[in-house]
Amino acid sequence: MSEHYQLRVNGESRPVNDAWLGESLLYVLRERLGLAGTKNACEQGECGSCSVLIDDVLVCSCLVLAASAMDREISTVESLAPDGDLSDVQRAFVEAGAVQCGFCTPGLIMAVHDLLDQKPSPSDLEVREAISGNLCRCTGYVRIFDAVQRVAAEREE
Amino acid sequence: MLAELAGALRAMNVKVARTLDEACERLAENPEAEVLAGGTDFMVEVNYRHRSPKAVVAISAVREIAGWRLENESGGAGGMGADAGRYGTLWIGANMTYTEMATPAFEGLLPSLTQAARTVGSPQIRNAGTIGGNLGTASPAGDTLPVLAALDAEVLLRSADGSRELALSDFITGPKQTALQQGEIITGVRVPLVAPTDASNDIGRGEFLKVGTRNAMVISVAGLALIARHDIQRVCVGLGSVAAVPVRPTEAEEWISPRLDWQQRSLLDPVDVETFGEMVAQAASPIDDHRSTAVYRRHAVGVMAKRALVRTFGSN
Amino acid sequence: MSQTLTPPRTQAPRVGTSAPRPDGVPKVRGMFAFSSDLWADGMLWGQTLRSPHTRANIRSIDISAALATPGVAAVLLHDDVPGRKIFGLEHPDQPVLAKDEVRYQGEPVAIVAADHPETARKAADAIVVDYEPLTPVCDAEEAITADLLHPDGNIFRSLTIRRGDQAATGEIVIEGTYEVGMQDQAFMGVESGMAMPCEDEGVELYISTQWLHADQQQIAASLDLPDDKVRLTLAGVGGAFGAREDVSLQIHLCMLALYTRRPVKMVYNREESFYGHVHRHPAKIWLRHHATARGEIVKIEGRLLLDGGAYASTSSAVIANATCFANGPYKTPSCEIEGIVVRTNNLPCGAMRGFGAVQACFAHETQMDKLAAAVGCDPVEIRLRNAIAPGDTIITGQEITGTAPVRELIESLSRHPLPPPRQDGGGRQDGGDRQGRQDGRGRAGRQDRQDEGDSASQHTSMADPGGAGRTADRSRIRRGVGYGVGVKNLMFSEGFDDYSTASCLLEGDVATIKCACAEVGQGFVTLSQQIAREVLGVEEVVLAPIDTQIGSAGSSSASRQSWMSGGAVMRACEEVRAKLLAKVAVEHGFAQDDAEDLLECADGRVRSKDGLLDMSLEEAVGDENIFVELEYRHTPTFPLDENGQGNAHVAFIYAAHRATVDVDLDLGLIRVVEVATTQDVGKVLNPLQAYGQIEGGIAQGVGLAVMEEMLLTDGQVRNASFTDYLIPTALDMPEIAIVELIEQPEPGAPFGAKGIGEPPAVSSLPAVAAAVRDATGLDLPRVPIRPQDIALAAEKL
Missing domain, CATH: 3.30.465.10 (Uridine Diphospho-n-acetylenolpyruvylglucosamine Reductase; domain 3)
Structure with missing residues (x-):
């Protein structure tokens, strides 16, 4: 028979039932827990669309065996702001025109939050390096860089 | 339906080990169990069905x-x-x-x-x-x-x-x-x-260079590490992606090491640098694949060897 | 407009402002439902079994083990296709599921539905197909004369554009053969969707696509259902770029849903996505330019050979485009240019941003640089001497009746300062008369600041060629500068009945717009709200679901939706306004015929221009909702005749790019430092979205120039993954300088605006290639330029 386990996701304990061994955290978040904000674009850690925080560390959820994340604190894009509100990074993405198709956006927003939590005023090159694992095919990144610097400037104020 | 699924796909068996003993015991108990570390290779294989684990021992929580x-x-x-x-x-x-x-x-x-x-x-x-x-x-x-x-x-x-x-x-x-x-x-x-803390010695400790066809997030087309082993006064070089396993160009190491000043950076003889690069390149046995060609890979490790040597030992 | 200009932050919503995307907030919150995010009670998962062979006969297929797999609800084959067993956007020639033969690696052979994706995959594994491998034809040249690969033949289309004096020649003759590799659109949201069976024996499909109605027709034909029993709704689309113009999993999903009577979801993985959609055609292009001693083009001869892969897709339109624009945006009195697109056993090729113009532009721009060198003038000057202008005639004999600010684009771009030179001096040029390079002054602090962030290195920076690999030796970096100027047609050509349908419902002061225009990220949803606000003066514009409950909007491709669906929305809103004003006129004693002259809709009010009448929209509309639905068409186009002559195109758009690159001569690694651009836009409808289109398009041009290529050996794909099919990361993206968007309103275009999505991907490519040539002195006739192309050749320099 299959096993059952619990995951801690966005501050809540969530049961996972009847899982298959090989399921990634990405799959479990999206298909079992209804948290579809974390996106699936490559399943090999080469695009960053599925970025989440595990114990405050930014990782690709497609490369996390879901059951191995028991007892760890998982945060997804859904946790960034309460309903009806936006985080500063989310708002900046909208205002800066950093969103086109939007598929890479949740992952990028997770990566940018992580960057700015660690480096409040990153240089241009630091921004580029920090989001170099998040592919975007629509924007050419220019408006994303702008969004990051807008938030950095706002937070300095 | 779910019961059928479970039957068809095997029972889940994931152990998150906290200690080495625990991990080793679990592996000993279940010969089918596979070790999961950071997952960045393992899970790609699972996701793309090149690996179908039947039991897993996750070791990332082993302090x-x-x-x-x-x-x-x-x-x-x-x-x-x-x-x-x-x-x-x-x-x-x-x-x-x-x-x-x-x-x-x-x-x-x-x-x-x-x-x-x-x-x-x-x-x-x-x-x-x-x-x-x-x-x-x-x-x-x-x-x-x-x-x-x-x-x-x-x-x-x-x-x-x-x-x-x-x-x-x-x-x-x-x-x-x-x-x-x-x-x-x-x-x-x-x-x-391998390095001295003696501040008067300004020779570098070592370098790593890697060629890929993108400026970030790229698999190595050719990689090279050059370590200045101050303890044994030997330049040690490791080559990646140019053979089935990491390569040590020992002839090149042995040839160049005695020709170097180990006390301070100095002007390197361009001919020595060139020869060193050629010897390193000759030690490679690369292949053609979808990422590059054998000829380029050999060339690239030669270039990287020269650059790493100059960065480590050379002065302006 | 320069790169430092911050786009307007205004939220003012009308045409010409940077109105925010209506889907922006749900997208940043992760709440926007993409086609892969759908879920339904009791749903099954679909899986496709694909051919591992490039070309093979199918002797037999045994599905018994697959069917016996617990959890499997369906295994379907070619014979299970209820209706037409082939599909195709322009010419149906591709089996929904292969029957007797497979013609490319990855061709779908069987489909499975099961209760878990892994069960479905295992069941697909359990299908036993007995293949008899055949020798594939993977070379486009060889395919012309090879045995037929398909009953419809090996040549999808050949055409010749012949014009002027065939005997003409000039003092200068320049020729070259150029190659472009196969590019993938690499959208982020892989193919996915969900089909649900309906009680009326029909099916509903939630899908990411570029053209709902083209899908609908193809699905209905293959399901043997009337169109109205196949109802499509656009689910969130994770980018498109041409790859979603053709059917991929649409028919499969509907077959599985109808067979199992359950909702079926299918999501390709990244590897499958590379097999699951068409790509940009690989091209081999020979051009010979005859010019006067001053470099004025006299005649161009050429031959373009595109590899269309195994099935037709849009190949016949792509080759027409490539051939029509093979001379570029230049006056060309005489020409004889042959275009051929053939069937091979490679992956099928079709639409990708730029659609044939990209391959042609790489060739003609390289020729222009050679011509400049032969004449002894700089690349800017040679382009100015030949720049086409309004009133000129292009090689198909069509007069340019619209705008064509080619000269303005080039002049404006060439006036823009070059980026500052490398501060370490590594960019010093080693002599040679290279195109008017300026000694730019260093920009304040930025470079310093960049290097600060790179504590690991005193020798090299992540901003150097080689990036994170830290390979650069600054004394061996050379800087180069190159130009590219491109042209692309807008909308569908050659007599295609090209239209879009839209409706506008005005209820009180709320307008509801409905249009089946596929929102793929380009921002048509923003634009349609802007247009409704502009025309009706309303604040609130509701966007009805994008589905097949209204007529076709045509494809979100060919830079056509701003014009076509924008035009449809504009007209629908205008007619609603006319009806409203007529009603108000009658009710308030104005002459009904003059209602539009005497009255206006603005700011949520209806006013008379004399100021005597001023009422809210709500009051003006009253209880009588006003509804208009209409079709909008552009001016008709015509087929090309046997000499490739005819008014085949509606309108043209132009752009110019200048790339600055740093190249590591010894390792052949390239860092694109900056791409500066000027673009013909007609009129900017939304500045922020315009910048986004331009920057994103340039990223794709840069990618094709230096890294992006699908690698096939004997038709077998060697890099179907994001590990090995590389697209630019944030560290690869150059600075973008949008120097000027030239606003010359296009006659006949709604608001005078041209569609702007494609030109950035057309001429950025040759600009980057030219810059690398400038840095290295090498010919580099092929893109993408690989490190070995430079490093191994440069050894001999």
Whole structure:
């Protein structure tokens, strides 16, 4: 028979039932827990669309065996702001025109939050390096860089 | 329906081990169990169905094999030369992530490994992937492997039956093939601490360079580590992605080492540099594949060898 | 407009402002439902079994083990296709599921539905197909004369554009053969969708696509259902770039849903996505330019050979485009240019941003640089001497009746300062008369600041060629500068009945717009709200679901939706306004015929221009909702005749790019430092979205120039993953300088605006290639330029 386990996701304990061994955290978040904000674009850690925080560390959820994340604190894009509100990074993405198709956006927003939590005023090159694992095919990144610097400037104020 | 699914797809069996003993016991109990480290290679294979694990022992929560520490520190004891430097060995836990290898404290000890770690994948991959995983996968393109090869790293293994150590060259037996036995876990690596702390010696400690066709997040087309072993006054070089396993161009090392000034940076003889590059290139046995050509790879390691040597020993 | 200009932050919503995307907030919150995010009670997962062979006969297929797998609900084959067993956007020639033969690696052979994706995959594994491998034809040249690969033949289309004096020649003759590799669109949201069976025996499909109605027709034909029993709704689309113009999993999903009577979801993985959609055609292009001693083009001869892969897709339109624009935006009195697109056993090729113009532009721009060198003038000057202008005639004999600010684009771009030179001096040029390079002053602090962030290195920076690999030796870096100027047609050509349908419902002061225009990220949803606000003066514009409950909007491709669906929305809103004003006129004693002259809709009010009448929209509309639905068409186009002559195109758009690159000569690694651009836009409808289109398009041009290529050996794909099919990361993206968007309103275009999505991907490519040539002195006739192309050749320099 299959096993059952619990995951801690966005501050809540969530049961996972009847899982298959090989399921990634990405799959479990999206298909079992209804948290579809974390996106699936490559399943090999080469695009960053599925970025989440595990114990405050930014990782690709497609490369996390879901059951191995028991007892760890998982945060997804859904946790960034309460309903009806936006985080500063989310708002900046909208205002800066950093969103086109939007598929890479949740992952990028997770990566940018992580960057700015660690480096409040990153240089241009630091921004580029920090989001170099998040592919975007629509924007050419220019408006994303702008969004990051807008938030950095706002937070300095 | 779900019961059928469970029957068809096998029962789940994931153990998150907290201690090495626990991990080793679980592996001993279940010969089908596979070790999961950072997951950055393992899960790609699962997602793309090249691996169908029946049981898994996750080791990333095992604290005993996290971090790094200095061992056998001794002032100049390991040195053959005149440096009153600090030598010894450095133990690196298998669970050390690439991000952790890029911290300033670690960079101060082993800058070439920091450089290699910074070229791995993306920030997300570097946060999850570990040196133990890089060794376990043993890809010819593994980015830390040229550094570990250049340092003659010892790979530390443990199983329910005990521990053993293998030289890297004995551990990696082929492309993605290792001497790891069923039930064994990579617990870490041990490398010599090779640099003096003597401030008067301005020679670099080592370099890592990697060619890829993108400026970030790219698999190595060719990689090269060059370590200045002040303790034995030898330039040690490791090559990646140019053979089935990491390569040591020993002839080139032996030829160039005595020609260098080990006390201070100096103007290198361009002919020596050129010859060194050619000798390193000759030691490679690369192949054509979808990432590059054999000719280019050989050429590239030659160029990188020259540049690494000049960066480490050359003066302006 | 320069790169430092911050786009307007204004939220003012009308045409010409940077109105925010209506889907922006749900997208940043992760709440926007993409086609892969759908879920239904009791749903099954679909899986496709694909051919591992490039070309093979199918002797037999045994599905018994697959069907016996617990959890499997359906295994379907070619014979299970209820209706037409082939599909195709322009010419149906591709089996929904292969029957007797497979013609490319990855061709779908069987489909499975099961209760878990892994069960479905395992069941697909359990299908036993007995293949008899055949020798594939993978070379386009060889395919012309090879045995037929398909009953419809090996040549999808060949055409010749012949014009002027065939005997003409000039003092200068320049020729070259150029190659372009196969590019993938690499959208982020892989193919996915969900089909649900309906009680009326029909099916509902939630899908990411570029053209709902083209899908609908193809699905209905293959299901043997009337169109109205196949109802499509656009689910969130994770980028498109041409790859979603053709059917991929649409028919499969509907077959599985109808067969199992359960909702079925299918999501390709990244590897499958590379097999699951068409790509940009690989091209081999020979051009010979005859010019006067001053470099004025006299005649161009050429031959373009595109590899269309195994099935037709849009190949016949792509080759027409490539051939029509093979001379570029230049006056060309005489020409004889042959275009051929053939069937091979490679992956099928079709639409990708730029659609044939990209391959042609790489060739003609390289020729222009050679011409400049032969004449002894700089690349800017040679382009100015030949620049086409309004009133000129293009090689198909069509007069340019619209705008064509080619000269203005080039002049404006060339006036823009070059980026500052490398501060370490590594960019020093080693002599040679290279195109008017300026000694730019260093920009304040930025470079310094960049290097600060790179503590690991005193020798090299992540901003150097080689990036994170730290390979650069600054003394061996050379800087180069190159130009590219491109042209692309807007909308569908050659007599295609090209239209879009839209409706506008005005209820009180709320307008509801409905249009089946596929929102793929380009921002048509923003634009349609802007247009409704502009025309009706309303604040609130509701966007009705994008589905097949209204007529076709045509494809979100060919830079056509701003014009076509924008035009449809504009007209629908205008007619609603006319009806409203007529009603108000009658009710308030104005002459009904003059209602539009006497009255206006603005700011949520209806006013008379004399100021005597001023009422809210709500009051003006009253209880009588006003509804208009209409079709909008552009001016008709015509087929090309046997000499490739005819008014085949509606309108043209132009752009110019200048790339600055740093190249590591020894390792052949390239860092694109900056791409500066000027673009013909007609009129900017939304500045922020315009910048986004331009920057994103340039990223794709840069990608094709230096890294992007699908690698096939004997038709077998060697890099179907994001590990090995590389697209630019944030560290690869150059600075973008949008120097000027030239606003010359296009006659006949709604608001005078041209569609702007494609030109950035057309001429950025040759600009980057030219810059690398400038840096290295090498010919580099092929893109993408690989490290070995430079490093191994440069050894001999």
